[in-house]
Amino acid sequence: MKLLDRDGIRIDEFFRATAEDRVSHDRLIVPPDALEAQLSSREMRQVGVEVSNVASVEELARYFDDLALIAIVFPAYSDGRGFTLARRLRNAGFRGVLRAVGPLIADQFAHALACGFDEIEAPESIVDRQPFEQWRRAGASISLPYQQGYSRATSIFEQRRRGRQGECNA
């Protein structure tokens, strides 16, 4: 797997572990059933959790303050549930890192970023075929989306609204 974000391919500083693992890494991603154990180990660690795309927002919300990262698994790139889960987590107030894990393609980069993801962990086979330059280009292909309230700072609806206010003030 390869990790990438807005700026390019990155080294993954998180290490995947289970409840029993006594690892020395200070950044861990664990499965949900290991979360309690790792969070209560009281070591100075950044802990993330990897969940399926049907995970419960309420249950995760209990850990928001302690969680550095939530990784959402995409079983296939055509399965868009992960986008909705990301969006719900952001709506519920999660401010840590959101990672999409699975066979996403470059053309979904914009969707993922807009729904609140910060980074993508995709199979090497895809990133080799679609080097970062393609992700960057696809991510920037629509400069202004219509939808208001997604991660982008602004939208067409918002720009028009400002335009109208400008008219009023003038």
Add this chain to the structure above:
Amino acid sequence: MSVSTKHRLLPVILIANDLRSGDVVFYADEGWTRDLGNARVAPDQASADVLEAAGARSVGQQHVVDAYLIEVEPTRDGPRPRHFRERFRTTGPTIYPHLARRADAPAQAAAVSE
């Protein structure tokens, strides 16, 4: 391709769509052709496997899409697909005679480059 696993009557030919144009093409000795009459007919399982492998290769090289084997019966005019769906694919829409596929039509005569 799911088609490859199901029981098939021989002989078969390999059919696909050209990636760039979308045209229906058949695998022939010298590569892909739009002329059904030139399609290479596989009479036995071994040569059907060879055809199928050629299709997979060609898909991998972005020459064609959706390559799969279809059952044919040999006729005097060349192979004829057994299933009506594939027959329509080789003849074109049945509703507009002027749009029917003709292998000798100049626009369609050239073999697809491999």
Add this chain to the structure above:
Amino acid sequence: MYNYDQFDADFVRERVAQFRDQVGRRLDGSLTEEEFKPLRLQNGLYLQLHAYMLRVAIPYGVLNATQFRQLALIADRFDRGYAHFTTRQNLQFNWPKLVDVPDILDLLADVDMHCIQTSGNCIRNVTADQFAGVAGDEIEDPRPVAELIRQWSSHHPEFSFLPRKFKVAVSGAARDRALLKAHDLAIRIVRNEAGETGYEVLVGGGLGRTPMIGKVVRDFLPKGQLLAYLEAVMRVYNAEGRRDNKYKARIKILVHEIGVEAFQARVEAELRAIGSTSPGDELEELARIAAAFDTVHYSRLAPRSEKFDAACARNARFAEWARTNLFTHRVDGYAAVTVSLKPVGGVPGDMTAAQMRLFAELAERFSLDEIRVTHAQNLVLPHVRLDDLHALWLELVDADLATANVGLITDIIACPGLDYCALATARSIPIAQAISTRFADAARQAEIGPLQIKISGCINACGHHHVGHIGILGLEKRGQESYQITLGGDATENAAIGDLLGPGVSAQEVPDAIERIVDHYLAHRLTDELFIDTVRRLGVDEFRAAFLGAQDEAA
């Protein structure tokens, strides 16, 4: 017509550039076919039996002459000189090459058109009543709402990889001409007791393998809250719609499995999670959109036209056409004209580039530069002066576009079927041709009266066969094309799914079978009773007996 602002225009251009890039990356192998397929589908590009097919969006079925000419130009330059109108008010080109599609999209963008989301598992092109803004039974013109939804759903970051396609229809009228109840989501503009207008929202209709009639999930949604509500519905569907079986993935199955109340509760919970919205912003945007539509400049005319009446008296063929193809306009002195694309023995919904160019000219000359596409695969010239009707008709006669059969037995809806469609199990167009040839006689059609036949070439039901008064579904049986016939479907506000009459019949037997049904109706109808009403009164069983009995005799 809605006129794009710079934001709309830039968006469509960027979408074209994006697709050009995607095609390039498909050709160089960066994208596999599996990866490319959803991307091309979201731009309306299919790979069909013989070639690629490009579906152009005609948002809520409205376009002008300039756009129509551009479509004709594309048909000539990149296709084979014709195009096909679909049951979702779109247009299809049957022979484009993949490598030409980016250039075609640029030509479309030149006239504010695109192919965005005419396919794929996303929110599809929004459809509407073809008489929007024209009909007298309308509370409010639904087009601004349809346009708002078009924009909001375009390239949606969250809802572009749904379990399955999602079709939306909008109407502002009392009568349902937009097949609202067969849509994943439908919006009807209604007025509440306080006299305010708002939206009735229906969810979970759909045809296909498991046909279902849409259910009301909100009987009055105040204006300004629509996009938040849609977002909530889509989020529930995206998260919970089934993904294990493509035939169970539409929202109708989710609503059916959990029940309407549970579905409503989930949507309301989601609305609470979305939190505060700003209805004022939505209302302002809706007003901006409404203002961006062309103002139609009607003349002050008398409600009756002597010229028209005289022409009717003089020319029986013209009078016949006027009787079947006109729709009453809310403005005095005007009529909306439905132009049938169902000539006897012709291909339903097809038009040549030459006809399209002529039609564009007629729209300019006679219809204030406006054209509509109907879900029944016909065209509408929405604003024709009664005084001009005869002159228009003469032009239509010359172009082979004056078939007087709207709503009659030869005005058949037929999907492309196995003549084009890769999913088809049987042909549909030749069946339509055979039936319309059988019933070609105008006097006989008039005697039979309104009767809708709808034909699909597979279970996906693009030809709406479930809601045809007579529905025909093409299947494969023992290596042959075989046709199942249903009876009693209804595509109006009384939406109903037809009942199967019996075992499938062969292609050759279909016209006889239809004739037996029609004869039974003619023999048993009460004075002035419509076909569908006789079917309802007598019940499908009685027709079934006639259908099967005669079939036994024939065997």
